[in-house]
Structures are given as C-alpha cells and as structure tokens.
Amino acid sequence: MSTFLSVPPPGLTGPTRCLVVDDDAMVRQTLRRVLQSQDMEVLDAPDGERALAILERDGTIPLVLTDVYMPGMDGLTLVREIRARYPDTAILVITGVADVATAVESFQLGALDYLSKPVLMDEVRQRVQNALDKRRLMLENRWLQEDQQGRLERQLQVLMRRNEEMFLGQIQMAVRMLEAKDGYTLGHSRRVSFYSVRIAEELGIGGSDLDQIRLGGELHDIGKIGTRDAVLNKPGTLTREEFDEVKQHVIDGEEMLEPLRVDHPSVLEIVRWHHEHLDGSGFPDGLVGTAIPLPARIVSAADAFDAMTTDRAYRPPRTPREANAELDRCAGNQFDGEVIAAFHRAFPDVTRLPRE
Numbered sequence: 001m002s003t004f005l006s007v008p009p010p011g012l013t014g015p016t017r018c019l020v021v022d023d024d025a026m027v028r029q030t031l032r033r034v035l036q037s038q039d040m041e042v043l044d045a046p047d048g049e050r051a052l053a054i055l056e057r058d059g060t061i062p063l064v065l066t067d068v069y070m071p072g073m074d075g076l077t078l079v080r081e082i083r084a085r086y087p088d089t090a091i092l093v094i095t096g097v098a099d100v101a102t103a104v105e106s107f108q109l110g111a112l113d114y115l116s117k118p119v120l121m122d123e124v125r126q127r128v129q130n131a132l133d134k135r136r137l138m139l140e141n142r143w144l145q146e147d148q149q150g151r152l153e154r155q156l157q158v159l160m161r162r163n164e165e166m167f168l169g170q171i172q173m174a175v176r177m178l179e180a181k182d183g184y185t186l187g188h189s190r191r192v193s194f195y196s197v198r199i200a201e202e203l204g205i206g207g208s209d210l211d212q213i214r215l216g217g218e219l220h221d222i223g224k225i226g227t228r229d230a231v232l233n234k235p236g237t238l239t240r241e242e243f244d245e246v247k248q249h250v251i252d253g254e255e256m257l258e259p260l261r262v263d264h265p266s267v268l269e270i271v272r273w274h275h276e277h278l279d280g281s282g283f284p285d286g287l288v289g290t291a292i293p294l295p296a297r298i299v300s301a302a303d304a305f306d307a308m309t310t311d312r313a314y315r316p317p318r319t320p321r322e323a324n325a326e327l328d329r330c331a332g333n334q335f336d337g338e339v340i341a342a343f344h345r346a347f348p349d350v351t352r353l354p355r356e
C-alpha cells in the first residue's frame with residue numbers, strides 16, 4: 001500500500017521510538033537490548049504512572065511494551081489510558097506464560113499483541129515488527145481514506161462552483177435579454193450595480209458582502225423577464241392590475257435566483273426588497289427602516305437615481321442634478337439618509353458620472 005503514497009502519512013517518519021514499562025529492571029534491560037538491535041530509540045519506565053508521564057512529555061510514541069503486574073498503576077490500566085489519550089500508539093502486553101485471561105483482556109482494551117514471559121529475543125523481534133507493521137498499515141489506511149475524502153470534497157466544490165458559474169451565466173444572459181426587450185433600460189443593471197458598489201465601499205463594505213451587492217445590483221430586476229412587454233413599455237399611467245404585475249417582478253426574481261440562496265443570500269434580499277421604502281410604503285412586504293437589509297437599501301437608491309436619469313417610456317429623463325435633489329428630498333422617508341450621503345461622497349459631481 002505504501003508504494004502508492006507520494007508523502008508518508010503523519011506519524012510514520014523519523015526513528016521509531018519505543019517505551020518499555022516493567023518493574024523488573026532485568027526485563028527492561030533485556031528488552032532495551034533487543035529493541036536497540038532493531039534500530040529503535042528506547043525509553044523505559046518502572047510503572048504506569050511514570051510511563052504516562054513520559055508519554056505526556058514526548059507526545060505519541062509509536063510502540064509501548066508493558067508488563068501487567070506492576071506496583072501502582074498496573075499494565076491493563078495503562079493500556080486503557082494509552083488507548084484513550086494516544087490512539088495511534090501500538091501496545092504490546094507482556095504476560096505470564098499461562099495467563100491467557102489477561103492476554104484476552106488486554107486485547108479487548110486495545111493492545112495489538114502480547115508477549116509471554118520469559119521473553120525470548122527472537123520472539124520479541126518478530127512480535128515488535130508485526131505490531132509496527134500493523135500500526136503502519138492502519139495509519140496509512142486512515143490517511144488514504146482522509147486523503148480520498150479530501151479529494152472528493154475538493155472535486156465536489158469545483159463542480160458546485162462550475163454549476164454556479166453556469167447558472168450565473170444564464171442569469172446574466174437573461175438580464176441582457178430583458179434589457180433588449182425594454183430598450184429604455186439598456187445598461188441600467190450594470191449602472192445600478194456600479195453605483196451600488198461605490199456606495200457600499202463608502203459605507204465600508206468589502207469582501208463577499210460587496211460581491212453580493214455587485215451581483216444583486218446587476219440582477220435586481222431579473223424578475224421583469226416575466227412582465228409583459230405591453231406593461232413594461234406602456235407610455236401612460238399603469239392601471240392597478242398592471243402595476244400589480246410590475247410589482248410581481250421582485251417575487252419572481254427572488255424565485256428565479258433560489259439556487260443562489262445558500263451562498264449569496266444578500267442577492268436574494270436585494271432582488272426582493274429593492275422597492276421597499278424606509279417609511280414602510282414600499283413593496284412587496286412594506287418593511288420599515290432597518291428591517292430592510294442594507295444591501296437592498298443601497299440598491300434601492302442606486303436604482304432610483306439611474307431610473308430618474310434615464311429616458312423611460314412614460315417620461316423624459318431628469319438631469320443628474322434634479323435626480324440628486326430628489327434623492328435628498330426623499331432621504332429619511334423613501335431612502336436611507338446614510339446611503340444617500342454615501343452616494344454623494346462617492347459621486348460629488350453627478351454631472352460627470354460615467355455613462356454608456
């Protein structure tokens with residue numbers, strides 16, 4: 001399995017360290033010699049407490065060999081403690097020759113193998129090597145699974161991003177179709193997006209919040225794709241039914257953009273609430289004041305300014321100065337005063353706005 005790995009999983013590099021725990025100094029000495037002959041770095045402790053202190057000081061040690069019967073903390077308690085605190089440590093238990101019950105219990109507690117006393121050099125070597133191989137396989141296996149999981153997650157994210165890009169591409173195409181259908185609004189979405197971003201920047205908004213305002217400004221009227229041309233382009237005053245149809249565009253737009261809700265919730269808020277007024281007289285929900293999310297309050301002002309300064313089927317355009325004055329007049333009741341102030345800071349000379 002390791003031949004497939006370009007990078008070894010953590011915990012498998014460097015010299016193998018080993019901790020021998022036995023109250024019998026002779027046994028510790030024998031085991032130390034055997035293990036050193038296997039190129040291992042050997043630490044030892046006469047009881048469980050001191051073994052845990054060494055582990056605490058040194059962190060994970062790949063292999064622990066422990067006696068069972070020791071004064072103080074016994075070997076089985078030590079096995080339990082090590083399993084709980086250092087799950088990547090392999091444990092070999094050293095039992096008396098005929099002590100099968102203890103061997104079974106140690107397996108149940110998570111020991112990998114056991115050695116019988118008196119310890120025989122060749123047997124120790126073999127068991128130690130087996131235990132280390134088993135530990136390595138378990139770590140590699142876990143590492144591979146985690147690596148594979150990570151790869152799958154990354155692929156999924158790429159797919160989701162691609163999906164979103166495709167969706168946004170379609171939606172942006174729909175915006176262009178909408179503007180082509182209503183000749184008076186050519187470039188409106190792009191300008192609203194531009195004004196909104198500048199206002200937002202003046203208000204200290206950045207990062208993903210700013211991106212959502214940019215997108216929300218561009219898509220704010222997407223729901224008008226469902227509004228009849230006769231209503232959109234009607235030169236005169238709209239009947240009540242026709243106005244209701246126009247009002248529907250904020251609801252339809254929000255529905256169309258549902259796939260963006262998780263990652264771009266502000267975009268949906270902008271689409272739904274860009275016709276709300278601060279005093280509660282707007283639509284569709286009659287929200288009041290700060291109940292209208294700030295991104296929607298920003299796009300509302302940008303939208304109104306651009307609508308006023310653009311030629312429409314039902315009226316000639318106002319000059320930028322007149323539109324500016326109208327924003328000021330309606331600040332506090334229709335528009336957020338701070339948003340209008342930010343608009344003025346962003347565009348101190350409205351006669352020199354970039355136009356298409």
Ligand SMILES: [Fe+2]
Binds near residue numbers: 220221249274275
């Ligand atoms: Fe709108």
